[in-house]
Amino acid sequence: MSNLVRIVAPIAVLAALALAGAARAQTAPGTQQQLVQQQQQRRVEQPLNNAPVWKEVRSGRPQFTFIPGRETNVLIQSSGQTWRALRDGPITRYGGWLLVVVALTIAAYYVVRGQIKLHGKPTGRLIERFGGIERIVHWSTAITFCLLGITGLIILFGKLVLLPVIGYTLFAWLAALAKNLHNFVGPLFILSLLATFVVFVRDNLPQAADFKWIAKAGGMFGGREVPSGRFNAGEKGWFWAGVVILGIAMSVTGLIMLFPNFEQTRATMQLANIVHDIGAALFIAAGLGHIYLGTIGVQGAYQAMRTGYVDETWAKEHHELWYEDVKSGNVAAKSGGSAAGAAQAQH
Secondary structure (H helix, E strand, C coil): CHHHHHHHHHHHHHHHHHHHHHHHHHHHHHHHHHHHHHHHHHHHHCCCCCHHHHHHHCCCCCCCCCCCCCCCCCCCCCHHHHHHHHHHHHHHHHHHHHHHHHHHHHHHHHHHHCCECCCCCCCCCEEECCCHHHHHHHHHHHHHHHHHHHHHHHHHHHHHHCHHHHHHHHHHHHHHHHHHHHHHHHHHHHHHHHHHHHHHHHHHCCCHHHHHHHHCHHHCCCCCCCCCCCCCHHHHHHHHHHHHHHHHHHHHHHHHHHCHHHCCCHHHHHHHHHHHHHHHHHHHHHHHHHHHHHHHHECCHHHHHHHCEEEHHHHHHHCHHHHHHHHHCCCCCCEECCHHHHHHHHC
Protein backbone atom coordinates (compact mmCIF):
# COMPACT_ATOMS: atom_id res chain seq x y z
CA MET A 1 0.00 0.00 0.00
CA SER A 2 2.77 2.38 0.94
CA ASN A 3 4.54 1.65 -2.31
CA LEU A 4 1.36 2.49 -4.21
CA VAL A 5 1.07 5.85 -2.40
CA ARG A 6 4.66 6.70 -3.25
CA ILE A 7 3.96 6.08 -6.91
CA VAL A 8 0.53 7.76 -7.15
CA ALA A 9 1.38 10.93 -5.12
CA PRO A 10 3.96 12.38 -7.55
CA ILE A 11 1.66 11.60 -10.46
CA ALA A 12 -1.21 13.44 -8.75
CA VAL A 13 0.94 16.49 -8.10
CA LEU A 14 2.09 16.63 -11.71
CA ALA A 15 -1.50 16.25 -12.89
CA ALA A 16 -2.66 19.11 -10.64
CA LEU A 17 0.08 21.38 -11.96
CA ALA A 18 -0.82 20.50 -15.52
CA LEU A 19 -4.51 21.26 -14.91
CA ALA A 20 -3.62 24.62 -13.29
CA GLY A 21 -1.42 25.55 -16.24
CA ALA A 22 -4.17 24.64 -18.66
CA ALA A 23 -6.72 26.70 -16.73
CA ARG A 24 -4.35 29.69 -16.65
CA ALA A 25 -3.70 29.33 -20.37
CA GLN A 26 -7.45 29.38 -20.98
CA THR A 27 -8.06 32.48 -18.81
CA ALA A 28 -4.93 34.43 -19.79
CA PRO A 29 -6.30 35.78 -23.08
CA GLY A 30 -9.45 36.92 -21.32
CA THR A 31 -7.50 38.63 -18.58
CA GLN A 32 -5.19 40.34 -21.07
CA GLN A 33 -8.15 41.50 -23.10
CA GLN A 34 -9.80 42.84 -19.96
CA LEU A 35 -6.69 44.86 -19.08
CA VAL A 36 -6.61 46.36 -22.58
CA GLN A 37 -10.27 47.31 -22.30
CA GLN A 38 -9.65 48.97 -18.91
CA GLN A 39 -6.76 51.01 -20.30
CA GLN A 40 -8.85 52.11 -23.30
CA GLN A 41 -11.70 53.09 -21.01
CA ARG A 42 -9.30 55.10 -18.80
CA ARG A 43 -8.02 56.99 -21.83
CA VAL A 44 -11.59 58.03 -22.55
CA GLU A 45 -12.64 58.88 -18.98
CA GLN A 46 -9.26 60.23 -17.77
CA PRO A 47 -7.30 61.13 -20.91
CA LEU A 48 -4.31 62.64 -19.01
CA ASN A 49 -4.05 60.10 -16.20
CA ASN A 50 -1.81 57.50 -17.77
CA ALA A 51 1.92 56.92 -18.04
CA PRO A 52 2.32 57.01 -21.85
CA VAL A 53 0.76 60.48 -22.08
CA TRP A 54 2.98 61.98 -19.37
CA LYS A 55 6.03 60.28 -20.78
CA GLU A 56 5.32 62.03 -24.07
CA VAL A 57 4.68 65.36 -22.33
CA ARG A 58 7.94 65.24 -20.38
CA SER A 59 9.98 64.19 -23.39
CA GLY A 60 10.40 67.86 -24.41
CA ARG A 61 9.49 67.12 -28.01
CA PRO A 62 7.43 69.83 -29.74
CA GLN A 63 3.71 69.14 -30.07
CA PHE A 64 0.91 70.96 -31.87
CA THR A 65 -0.44 74.25 -30.52
CA PHE A 66 -2.52 77.19 -31.73
CA ILE A 67 -0.44 79.69 -29.68
CA PRO A 68 2.44 81.22 -31.69
CA GLY A 69 5.91 81.70 -30.21
CA ARG A 70 9.03 79.76 -29.31
CA GLU A 71 8.50 76.74 -27.01
CA THR A 72 4.76 77.32 -26.77
CA ASN A 73 4.41 73.79 -28.13
CA VAL A 74 6.43 72.33 -25.23
CA LEU A 75 4.23 71.86 -22.17
CA ILE A 76 6.85 70.77 -19.63
CA GLN A 77 10.59 71.42 -19.85
CA SER A 78 12.19 68.79 -17.63
CA SER A 79 15.57 70.55 -17.57
CA GLY A 80 13.91 73.22 -15.43
CA GLN A 81 14.18 70.85 -12.50
CA THR A 82 17.91 70.54 -13.14
CA TRP A 83 18.20 74.34 -13.09
CA ARG A 84 16.27 74.55 -9.83
CA ALA A 85 18.41 71.84 -8.23
CA LEU A 86 21.63 73.66 -9.22
CA ARG A 87 20.41 77.08 -8.12
CA ASP A 88 18.98 75.97 -4.77
CA GLY A 89 21.78 73.46 -4.19
CA PRO A 90 25.49 73.89 -5.04
CA ILE A 91 25.28 77.51 -6.22
CA THR A 92 23.48 78.75 -3.13
CA ARG A 93 25.53 76.61 -0.77
CA TYR A 94 29.04 77.24 -2.13
CA GLY A 95 28.31 80.82 -3.17
CA GLY A 96 27.08 81.63 0.32
CA TRP A 97 30.09 80.07 2.00
CA LEU A 98 32.43 81.91 -0.40
CA LEU A 99 31.03 85.26 0.72
CA VAL A 100 31.17 84.28 4.40
CA VAL A 101 34.80 83.10 4.15
CA VAL A 102 35.89 86.25 2.27
CA ALA A 103 34.17 88.53 4.79
CA LEU A 104 35.74 86.69 7.74
CA THR A 105 39.17 86.74 6.08
CA ILE A 106 38.98 90.50 5.55
CA ALA A 107 37.86 91.01 9.16
CA ALA A 108 40.70 88.83 10.45
CA TYR A 109 43.25 90.69 8.32
CA TYR A 110 42.02 94.02 9.67
CA VAL A 111 42.24 92.79 13.26
CA VAL A 112 45.79 91.47 12.78
CA ARG A 113 47.21 94.07 10.38
CA GLY A 114 45.06 97.08 11.11
CA GLN A 115 44.75 100.06 8.79
CA ILE A 116 47.67 100.70 6.46
CA LYS A 117 48.88 104.14 7.56
CA LEU A 118 51.44 106.55 6.21
CA HIS A 119 55.02 106.13 7.40
CA GLY A 120 55.98 109.76 6.81
CA LYS A 121 54.35 113.02 7.82
CA PRO A 122 51.96 114.74 5.36
CA THR A 123 53.66 117.61 3.56
CA GLY A 124 50.57 119.73 3.18
CA ARG A 125 51.05 119.82 -0.57
CA LEU A 126 48.22 118.17 -2.54
CA ILE A 127 48.21 116.39 -5.89
CA GLU A 128 45.03 115.79 -7.86
CA ARG A 129 44.59 112.05 -8.21
CA PHE A 130 41.06 111.86 -9.65
CA GLY A 131 39.29 114.44 -11.77
CA GLY A 132 35.62 115.31 -11.52
CA ILE A 133 34.50 113.04 -14.38
CA GLU A 134 36.50 110.13 -12.96
CA ARG A 135 34.89 110.49 -9.56
CA ILE A 136 31.38 110.77 -10.99
CA VAL A 137 31.93 107.61 -13.06
CA HIS A 138 33.45 105.74 -10.12
CA TRP A 139 30.68 106.64 -7.67
CA SER A 140 27.97 105.83 -10.21
CA THR A 141 29.48 102.38 -10.65
CA ALA A 142 30.03 101.92 -6.92
CA ILE A 143 26.48 102.90 -5.91
CA THR A 144 24.77 100.78 -8.55
CA PHE A 145 27.09 97.86 -7.72
CA CYS A 146 26.13 98.00 -4.04
CA LEU A 147 22.41 98.25 -4.84
CA LEU A 148 22.62 95.27 -7.19
CA GLY A 149 24.71 93.30 -4.70
CA ILE A 150 22.29 93.82 -1.80
CA THR A 151 19.14 93.14 -3.83
CA GLY A 152 20.78 90.15 -5.53
CA LEU A 153 21.67 88.62 -2.17
CA ILE A 154 18.05 89.03 -1.06
CA ILE A 155 16.82 87.34 -4.23
CA LEU A 156 19.29 84.44 -4.04
CA PHE A 157 19.52 83.81 -0.29
CA GLY A 158 16.36 85.47 1.03
CA LYS A 159 14.19 82.36 1.32
CA LEU A 160 16.96 80.53 3.13
CA VAL A 161 18.20 83.27 5.46
CA LEU A 162 15.56 86.00 5.82
CA LEU A 163 12.23 84.19 5.47
CA PRO A 164 12.57 82.14 8.71
CA VAL A 165 13.46 85.35 10.60
CA ILE A 166 11.07 88.02 9.30
CA GLY A 167 8.15 85.87 8.17
CA TYR A 168 6.22 85.57 4.92
CA THR A 169 4.48 88.96 4.81
CA LEU A 170 7.52 91.15 5.35
CA PHE A 171 9.70 88.96 3.15
CA ALA A 172 7.15 89.15 0.32
CA TRP A 173 7.34 92.96 0.35
CA LEU A 174 11.13 92.91 0.63
CA ALA A 175 11.55 90.38 -2.18
CA ALA A 176 9.27 92.35 -4.50
CA LEU A 177 11.17 95.57 -3.76
CA ALA A 178 14.52 93.83 -4.30
CA LYS A 179 13.40 92.32 -7.61
CA ASN A 180 12.09 95.59 -9.07
CA LEU A 181 15.06 97.61 -7.82
CA HIS A 182 17.45 95.01 -9.24
CA ASN A 183 15.75 95.12 -12.63
CA PHE A 184 15.76 98.91 -12.94
CA VAL A 185 19.27 99.52 -11.55
CA GLY A 186 20.84 96.83 -13.77
CA PRO A 187 20.87 98.88 -17.01
CA LEU A 188 22.32 101.88 -15.13
CA PHE A 189 25.13 99.64 -13.87
CA ILE A 190 25.88 98.51 -17.42
CA LEU A 191 26.19 102.13 -18.57
CA SER A 192 28.44 102.87 -15.58
CA LEU A 193 30.68 99.93 -16.47
CA LEU A 194 31.05 101.18 -20.03
CA ALA A 195 31.96 104.65 -18.78
CA THR A 196 34.43 103.16 -16.28
CA PHE A 197 36.18 101.25 -19.04
CA VAL A 198 36.47 104.31 -21.29
CA VAL A 199 37.72 106.59 -18.50
CA PHE A 200 40.19 104.27 -16.74
CA VAL A 201 41.43 101.79 -19.34
CA ARG A 202 44.50 103.83 -20.30
CA ASP A 203 45.92 103.76 -16.77
CA ASN A 204 45.19 100.05 -16.29
CA LEU A 205 47.36 98.68 -19.08
CA PRO A 206 50.04 96.23 -17.82
CA GLN A 207 53.54 97.52 -17.08
CA ALA A 208 56.82 95.89 -16.07
CA ALA A 209 56.51 97.22 -12.52
CA ASP A 210 53.30 95.21 -12.07
CA PHE A 211 55.21 91.92 -11.98
CA LYS A 212 57.37 93.14 -9.08
CA TRP A 213 54.23 94.22 -7.26
CA ILE A 214 52.65 90.79 -7.74
CA ALA A 215 55.81 88.96 -6.62
CA LYS A 216 55.78 90.83 -3.30
CA ALA A 217 51.97 90.92 -2.95
CA GLY A 218 52.16 94.68 -3.00
CA GLY A 219 53.94 94.73 0.36
CA MET A 220 50.72 93.96 2.24
CA PHE A 221 52.49 91.44 4.46
CA GLY A 222 55.73 93.32 4.75
CA GLY A 223 56.85 96.85 5.31
CA ARG A 224 56.51 99.48 2.63
CA GLU A 225 54.37 99.21 -0.46
CA VAL A 226 56.01 98.19 -3.73
CA PRO A 227 56.42 101.14 -6.17
CA SER A 228 53.69 101.28 -8.81
CA GLY A 229 52.13 103.57 -11.40
CA ARG A 230 48.85 105.37 -11.02
CA PHE A 231 47.21 102.01 -10.37
CA ASN A 232 49.03 99.00 -8.94
CA ALA A 233 48.73 95.41 -10.18
CA GLY A 234 46.01 94.60 -7.67
CA GLU A 235 43.86 97.49 -8.86
CA LYS A 236 44.52 96.53 -12.46
CA GLY A 237 43.48 92.96 -11.70
CA TRP A 238 40.21 94.24 -10.25
CA PHE A 239 39.70 96.36 -13.37
CA TRP A 240 40.26 93.58 -15.91
CA ALA A 241 38.85 90.59 -14.02
CA GLY A 242 36.05 92.46 -12.28
CA VAL A 243 34.97 95.46 -14.32
CA VAL A 244 35.67 93.93 -17.74
CA ILE A 245 35.27 90.13 -17.59
CA LEU A 246 32.72 89.76 -14.80
CA GLY A 247 31.07 92.99 -15.89
CA ILE A 248 30.48 91.61 -19.38
CA ALA A 249 29.24 88.28 -18.02
CA MET A 250 26.81 89.94 -15.62
CA SER A 251 25.60 92.43 -18.24
CA VAL A 252 24.92 89.87 -20.97
CA THR A 253 23.21 87.32 -18.72
CA GLY A 254 21.26 90.06 -16.96
CA LEU A 255 19.90 91.44 -20.24
CA ILE A 256 18.92 87.94 -21.37
CA MET A 257 16.78 87.51 -18.25
CA LEU A 258 15.54 91.10 -18.12
CA PHE A 259 14.13 91.14 -21.67
CA PRO A 260 12.49 87.76 -22.38
CA ASN A 261 10.37 89.42 -25.09
CA PHE A 262 13.21 88.72 -27.54
CA GLU A 263 11.98 85.10 -27.51
CA GLN A 264 14.80 83.51 -25.57
CA THR A 265 14.09 79.87 -24.83
CA ARG A 266 13.63 78.73 -21.26
CA ALA A 267 16.86 76.74 -21.48
CA THR A 268 18.74 79.89 -22.52
CA MET A 269 17.33 81.90 -19.61
CA GLN A 270 18.08 79.11 -17.15
CA LEU A 271 21.69 78.90 -18.33
CA ALA A 272 21.94 82.70 -18.11
CA ASN A 273 20.65 82.58 -14.54
CA ILE A 274 23.22 79.97 -13.51
CA VAL A 275 26.09 82.02 -15.00
CA HIS A 276 24.64 85.19 -13.47
CA ASP A 277 24.47 83.69 -9.97
CA ILE A 278 28.00 82.28 -10.11
CA GLY A 279 29.37 85.53 -11.53
CA ALA A 280 27.53 87.55 -8.88
CA ALA A 281 29.09 85.54 -6.05
CA LEU A 282 32.58 86.05 -7.49
CA PHE A 283 31.91 89.74 -8.24
CA ILE A 284 30.66 90.48 -4.71
CA ALA A 285 33.51 88.51 -3.11
CA ALA A 286 36.12 90.47 -5.07
CA GLY A 287 34.19 93.68 -4.51
CA LEU A 288 34.38 93.22 -0.74
CA GLY A 289 38.17 93.33 -0.96
CA HIS A 290 38.11 96.41 -3.17
CA ILE A 291 35.67 98.19 -0.85
CA TYR A 292 37.77 97.32 2.20
CA LEU A 293 41.00 98.68 0.72
CA GLY A 294 39.22 101.75 -0.59
CA THR A 295 37.66 102.66 2.76
CA ILE A 296 39.06 101.56 6.12
CA GLY A 297 41.89 99.37 4.80
CA VAL A 298 44.21 102.11 3.54
CA GLN A 299 44.47 105.50 5.20
CA GLY A 300 43.51 108.29 2.82
CA ALA A 301 42.16 106.01 0.02
CA TYR A 302 38.51 106.94 0.56
CA GLN A 303 39.28 110.65 0.80
CA ALA A 304 41.25 110.42 -2.45
CA MET A 305 38.15 109.34 -4.35
CA ARG A 306 35.84 111.66 -2.40
CA THR A 307 37.87 114.86 -2.75
CA GLY A 308 40.05 113.93 -5.71
CA TYR A 309 43.30 115.00 -3.96
CA VAL A 310 46.04 113.21 -2.03
CA ASP A 311 49.05 114.48 -0.11
CA GLU A 312 52.45 114.14 -1.74
CA THR A 313 53.51 111.75 1.03
CA TRP A 314 50.53 109.50 0.29
CA ALA A 315 51.27 109.55 -3.43
CA LYS A 316 54.96 108.72 -2.90
CA GLU A 317 54.34 105.84 -0.48
CA HIS A 318 51.48 104.16 -2.35
CA HIS A 319 52.15 105.00 -6.00
CA GLU A 320 55.76 106.11 -6.16
CA LEU A 321 56.22 105.72 -9.92
CA TRP A 322 53.10 107.79 -10.58
CA TYR A 323 54.29 110.41 -8.09
CA GLU A 324 57.63 110.67 -9.90
CA ASP A 325 55.87 111.04 -13.25
CA VAL A 326 53.71 113.82 -11.85
CA LYS A 327 56.66 115.69 -10.36
CA SER A 328 58.67 115.35 -13.55
CA GLY A 329 55.75 116.52 -15.67
CA ASN A 330 55.42 113.26 -17.64
CA VAL A 331 51.75 112.98 -16.68
CA ALA A 332 49.23 115.75 -16.18
CA ALA A 333 48.07 116.31 -12.62
CA LYS A 334 47.19 119.45 -10.71
CA SER A 335 49.25 120.34 -7.68
CA GLY A 336 48.37 122.73 -4.89
CA GLY A 337 46.10 122.99 -1.88
CA SER A 338 46.50 123.96 1.73
CA ALA A 339 47.78 122.07 4.72
CA ALA A 340 44.23 121.96 6.05
CA GLY A 341 43.14 120.32 2.81
CA ALA A 342 45.92 117.79 3.12
CA ALA A 343 44.87 116.92 6.64
CA GLN A 344 41.31 116.47 5.44
CA ALA A 345 42.45 114.26 2.57
CA GLN A 346 44.36 111.99 4.94
CA HIS A 347 41.85 111.82 7.77
